[in-house]
Amino acid sequence: MTLERSQLILGYCFTPSVFASDEELETYYQLVAKPFLTVAFRFPDVHFTVFFTGPLLHWLQSRHSEYVAVLSEMLKRKQLEVLGGGFFAPLLPLIPSGDRLGQIEELTTVVRKLFGKRPRGLWLTKGVWDPVLVSTIAASGLEFTFLEEREFERLGLPADTAHLPRLTEFQGRLLTIIPFHSRLSAEVATGQLDSFKAWCRQPATSSAGLKGLFQCLEHPEDGRQFSGDLGAFEAFLEAVRSENLAVETVTPTALLKRPMNLERSYFTGTTYEELTSRLGLPAPSRASLQSWKQFLADDPSANSLYNKMVYVNLLVSSLRGDKYKKKSAYEDLWKAQTASGFLGMPGRGDLHAERKKAFGALLNAEVLLRDQNTFTEVLSSQDFDLDGMKEFLFQGQNFNVYVDPVGGQVFEWDHLGRPWNYVGVSGGSGQLQQVFVDRLFRTGAPEADASTFASREYKLVDYNRDRKSFQLLAVDQLEGETGQQPLRLRKTFQFSRDKVEVEYELELLGGPSWEGWFSSELHLTYPEPDLVTCREPQEAGVTSRVVLHDSAQKSLHTWSWSWPARLTSLDGALLPRWWLILHPGEVWKCRVSLELSEAE
Numbered sequence: 001m002t003l004e005r006s007q008l009i010l011g012y013c014f015t016p017s018v019f020a021s022d023e024e025l026e027t028y029y030q031l032v033a034k035p036f037l038t039v040a041f042r043f044p045d046v047h048f049t050v051f052f053t054g055p056l057l058h059w060l061q062s063r064h065s066e067y068v069a070v071l072s073e074m075l076k077r078k079q080l081e082v083l084g085g086g087f088f089a090p091l092l093p094l095i096p097s098g099d100r101l102g103q104i105e106e107l108t109t110v111v112r113k114l115f116g117k118r119p120r121g122l123w124l125t126k127g128v129w130d131p132v133l134v135s136t137i138a139a140s141g142l143e144f145t146f147l148e149e150r151e152f153e154r155l156g157l158p159a160d161t162a163h164l165p166r167l168t169e170f171q172g173r174l175l176t177i178i179p180f181h182s183r184l185s186a187e188v189a190t191g192q193l194d195s196f197k198a199w200c201r202q203p204a205t206s207s208a209g210l211k212g213l214f215q216c217l218e219h220p221e222d223g224r225q226f227s228g229d230l231g232a233f234e235a236f237l238e239a240v241r242s243e244n245l246a247v248e249t250v251t252p253t254a255l256l257k258r259p260m261n262l263e264r265s266y267f268t269g270t271t272y273e274e275l276t277s278r279l280g281l282p283a284p285s286r287a288s289l290q291s292w293k294q295f296l297a298d299d300p301s302a303n304s305l306y307n308k309m310v311y312v313n314l315l316v317s318s319l320r321g322d323k324y325k326k327k328s329a330y331e332d333l334w335k336a337q338t339a340s341g342f343l344g345m346p347g348r349g350d351l352h353a354e355r356k357k358a359f360g361a362l363l364n365a366e367v368l369l370r371d372q373n374t375f376t377e378v379l380s381s382q383d384f385d386l387d388g389m390k391e392f393l394f395q396g397q398n399f400n401v402y403v404d405p406v407g408g409q410v411f412e413w414d415h416l417g418r419p420w421n422y423v424g425v426s427g428g429s430g431q432l433q434q435v436f437v438d439r440l441f442r443t444g445a446p447e448a449d450a451s452t453f454a455s456r457e458y459k460l461v462d463y464n465r466d467r468k469s470f471q472l473l474a475v476d477q478l479e480g481e482t483g484q485q486p487l488r489l490r491k492t493f494q495f496s497r498d499k500v501e502v503e504y505e506l507e508l509l510g511g512p513s514w515e516g517w518f519s520s521e522l523h524l525t526y527p528e529p530d531l532v533t534c535r536e537p538q539e540a541g542v543t544s545r546v547v548l549h550d551s552a553q554k555s556l557h558t559w560s561w562s563w564p565a566r567l568t569s570l571d572g573a574l575l576p577r578w579w580l581i582l583h584p585g586e587v588w589k590c591r592v593s594l595e596l597s598e599a600e
Contacts, residue, residue, distance in 0.1 A: 005248040011214035013051040018088045018338045019357040025059050032223035043237045047249040048080050051123040054087035054107045081251035084108045084119035090337040093130035096313050103334050104140040120253050125339045130269045134170035144176035152179045155265050167264040180212030189215050191232035193239050200243040302342050307385045312362045315369055332365035363419035379468045394495040408458045408472045408491045410435035418553045422524050433523030442516040450479035468495040485511030500594045508582040515581050520592050522574040528552040541566050554599045562591040
């Protein structure tokens with residue numbers, strides 16, 4: 001490839017949250033999308049490559065059709081190219097292959113209808129790459145995508161070809177990969193143009209004659225470069241124009257139309273180190289050797305969302321007969337697959353909000369699939385959290401409860417009428433807060449768990465689908481005054497329309513009598529913790545019944561115990577403790593009940 005002038009691809013990706021309200025999108029439009037186009041339109045000799053999420057394009061069409069009209073005019077004069085991609089900006093390698101194809105084709109359809117032309121290239125959210133994507137992207141009729149230059153540098157290519165587009169292949173499918181420079185892109189966004197100008201002055205050789213600059217604009221504050229006193233965007237375009245004799249801006253399609261003999265290379269998947277770098281986070285040790293998907297292992301909350309997404313995908317894809325219901329369910333499922341639900345938006349601290357909205361969308365999809373006229377409550381068992389062991393699920397009219405045999409704990413409790421998970425992922429803290437967490441505390445160490453029941457795997461000893469109940473059992477060594485002694489703990493779960501009951505049986509199997517406390521901890525996550533009130537406060541810290549009023553969800557949670565407990569409430573957790581004396585061979589029993597009802 002012989003270059004008379006250096007080639008410059010200028011890319012701008014408009015990716016506000018897919019859960020943004022009309023008001024939030026209007027703010028984004030006024031501060032980011034509109035000022036970008038206002039300035040770009042005044043530079044007809046500068047070419048741009050843009051990406052818009054599907055929800056944003058729909059919103060622009062309905063609220064600011066004049067914006068779409070200007071984009072169309074720029075397309076007609078070949079100043080602009082619109083890219084395709086995932087409709088809801090997902091991490092494409094993270095989601096099932098059918099959803100990948102569906103999201104890409106959905107956005108392709110919207111772009112074609114709005115602008116009369118199919119996109120030819122694809123933008124990868126967060127630049128996350130996996131070789132398996134070649135098949136999906138090529139099957140979608142798209143011809144190229146973009147990867148950071150460091151992905152090219154890892155190939156160890158000769159200097160004179162290191163920064164040129166290359167072909168890659170997977171199972172006979174071909175795709176063109178175009179490099180872009182992330183560091184230089186970040187400098188340009190903040191008005192630092194020294195490195196850019198230095199590049200412009202280099203000879204237009206094949207080793208340095210192509211630069212791709214891409215900026216992802218996620219928040220209103222990202223628009224500061226387009227307007228106001230900073231004016232970094234306009235200053236940059238003036239610099240590009242002043243280098244017209246040495247630099248030529250091009251769209252990717254125009255570049256690839258030129259005669260090129262593209263060589264083939266095989267790009268490895270994105271590393272965990274690269275992903276954390278793009279998110280502005282410190283890289284864990286050995287991250288350079290790990291797959292980007294390692295973040296699921298390091299973030300239990302993200303992993304819980306992923307597991308739920310996989311499960312709901314199976315439900316939606318298996319629906320037969322009602323194509324309208326299936327289409328609506330897919331829309332909620334795809335919306336929940338947005339990258340911001342798993343990773344947040346860098347530097348903004350809004351991961352909690354994005355994640356709970358994503359989880360809510362999955363619950364909406366699940367509810368949509370139910371036939372309310374024929375639905376019956378059911379107890380089932382399968383591996384819901386993808387850990388190689390079967391968990392238990394009770395599906396009720398108003399709520400779902402998931403129980404893990406590890407710890408015998410509830411790891412997900414979904415309120416379906418007003419979609420919310422009271423346990424686990426909705427907290428966004430990275431640490432799962434579960435329900436029915438069993439702990440024992442001996443008199444000499446009231447703060448240290450004297451057992452490991454909370455992390456021990458329980459054995460299933462009884463399972464009755466008709467009665468909607470099952471029984472778990474574990475034996476653990478209990479720390480006593482004279483050392484370890486065996487304790488058997490049996491938990492029986494019983495479900496009904498609006499109630500969950502857990503009956504405990506504790507039996508000391510040997511050794512001297514044991515004195516201390518037993519606790520079944522209840523860790524809950526509320527949409528608005530400040531709006532949760534206790535309807536029946538306990539007297540002197542001892543109670544057999546507590547009613548929590550969740551005003552945000554307009555629901556009542558009635559917790560009751562067959563034995564009065566000393567209760568502590570802390571940050572959404574209920575921590576009941578029962579004083580007991582266990583004698584070998586005797587069984588201590590207690591029943592814990594939860595009833596869910598609508599608030600008046």
